[in-house]
Amino acid sequence: MRQDANFMYFNMADPVASGWTDDGNMYRSNQLRAMNSTAAGGATMYFDAIHIGHYDAPDDIVLTVVSSGDDEADRANRVTAMDAMVSKANTRNRDGFVVAYSEIENVKPGGITGITVTLDS
Amino acid sequence: MKTPYLYFGRKGYYVEAAPSVGSSVFTLTAITNASGGMLPIVKADSVDPTTLGYKVLHRAVDAVDDKRGTDYTTDYVTGELFSSDTAWDADKNADDIQAGQVTNLTSASAFIVGSGDEVVTVGNNVASGTAGTVATGITATTNDFFYVEEDSFNAAVLPIATLGADLCVPATSLLGIEPLAYTAGAGLHYDQTAIDKTRLIFKSGDADRSVDTVDIIHTGSKFKEVCEAMEDICNSTVYDEMVKVHYLDEGGQNLHNAFSSRGINVHGVIITLQDRIV
Numbered sequence: 519m520r521q522d523a524n525f526m527y528f529n530m531a532d533p534v535a536s537g538w539t540d541d542g543n544m545y546r547s548n549q550l551r552a553m554n555s556t557a558a559g560g561a562t563m564y565f566d567a568i569h570i571g572h573y574d575a576p577d578d579i580v581l582t583v584v585s586s587g588d589d590e591a592d593r594a595n596r597v598t599a600m601d602a603m604v605s606k607a608n609t610r611n612r613d614g615f616v617v618a619y620s621e622i623e624n625v626k627p628g629g630i631t632g633i634t635v636t637l638d639s
Numbered sequence: 640m641k642t643p644y645l646y647f648g649r650k651g652y653y654v655e656a657a658p659s660v661g662s663s664v665f666t667l668t669a670i671t672n673a674s675g676g677m678l679p680i681v682k683a684d685s686v687d688p689t690t691l692g693y694k695v696l697h698r699a700v701d702a703v704d705d706k707r708g709t710d711y712t713t714d715y716v717t718g719e720l721f722s723s724d725t726a727w728d729a730d731k732n733a734d735d736i737q738a739g740q741v742t743n744l745t746s747a748s749a750f751i752v753g754s755g756d757e758v759v760t761v762g763n764n765v766a767s768g769t770a771g772t773v774a775t776g777i778t779a780t781t782n783d784f785f786y787v788e789e790d791s792f793n794a795a796v797l798p799i800a801t802l803g804a805d806l807c808v809p810a811t812s813l814l815g816i817e818p819l820a821y822t823a824g825a826g827l828h829y830d831q832t833a834i835d836k837t838r839l840i841f842k843s844g845d846a847d848r849s850v851d852t853v854d855i856i857h858t859g860s861k862f863k864e865v866c867e868a869m870e871d872i873c874n875s876t877v878y879d880e881m882v883k884v885h886y887l888d889e890g891g892q893n894l895h896n897a898f899s900s901r902g903i904n905v906h907g908v909i910i911t912l913q914d915r916i917v
């Protein structure tokens with residue numbers, strides 16, 4: 519049966535140079551459980567922590583956006599970043615995964631300037 | 640499987656029956672995220688309340704003469720002059736409080752907020768005390784109510800960018816909707832319309848045996864309409880961005896028309912996230 523599945527790929531650094539440790543992950547988009555603001559220049563995505571085989575805490579991906587010092591501008595930046603991730607989560611690419619964010623390929627949607635992946639946080 | 644993602648931003652709303660006056664002020668209970676969906680930061684008696692993104696209102700249940708600050712001349716809800724000889728039950732002066740009148744405490748020394756304690760202290764209508772003067776204070780009876788309502792995105796009310804400020808969840812995580820009683824203020828908004836509270840329950844973004852909740856304080860007797868609105872939103876075909884159900888920006892409140900078109904006014908949104916570790 520062909521699945522209407524979507525996979526989101528994240529890469530936050532050159533994985534070869536850094537030994538792949540927590541630097542890149544791929545998740546099914548339906549594992550994205552929530553997002554919320556966590557700093558003036560940041561929002562966090564929470565995924566089912568499938569990489570460690572149980573789910574008592576999620577895998578976190580912190581999205582870094584521009585922190586301008588203007589609260590309203592920062593709010594809008596965070597919303598734009600989360601909007602971009604929603605769009606990625608709902609994108610189908612039957613020829614491969616969807617690159618949600620990648621330093622290597624310079625795919626940085628929604629004004630996101632960097633990500634930090636933490637497994638089983 | 641594609642799914643809409645729902646976005647909620649919080650909105651603070653807190654109501655308390657006026658406490659007894661002490662040391663010429665009315666000291667409200669500390670506001671928490673759980674009780675009011677907001678944490679107002681410290682405010683001195685020199686800070687203009689109209690710059691803070693929230694307001695403190697007094698709703699009178701009892702009529703008492705000569706107890707309202709002379710700075711206040713107009714009813715916040717009706718726009719009628721307090722001194723109108725026709726709008727109220729009796730022809731009184733502006734500083735005479737009549738039942739049903741709502742006073743927006745806009746003068747700088749009308750109230751203060753303690754440092755780090757989220758305690759709003761409203762000044763009595765006397766010359767002494769840590770807040771309030773004959774011009775800026777108001778004397779409430781214990782039958783009256785104070786309302787603290789956030790109305791725009793402003794760093795004077797936290798959280799704005801940390802846990803509890805907002806939440807995005809997939810529509811597939813909506814587990815259920817529960818009606819809750821809202822009894823503060825005798826169950827009335829300051830405009831004296833009835834209010835209720837409804838809880839939206841989502842799978843937690845954090846752990847599998849807990850839930851995240853969004854409590855919406857809204858126009859009374861609208862639980863069925865809230866359920867309809869959420870059913871509408873969850874079955875939308877907006878996939879390329881979050882569906883903004885509710886949030887505040889610096890210009891004020893933004894409410895999805897699935898709510899507003901059903902006559903649902905949203906007074907408060909309290910977001911409770913379980914077990915997040917960031």
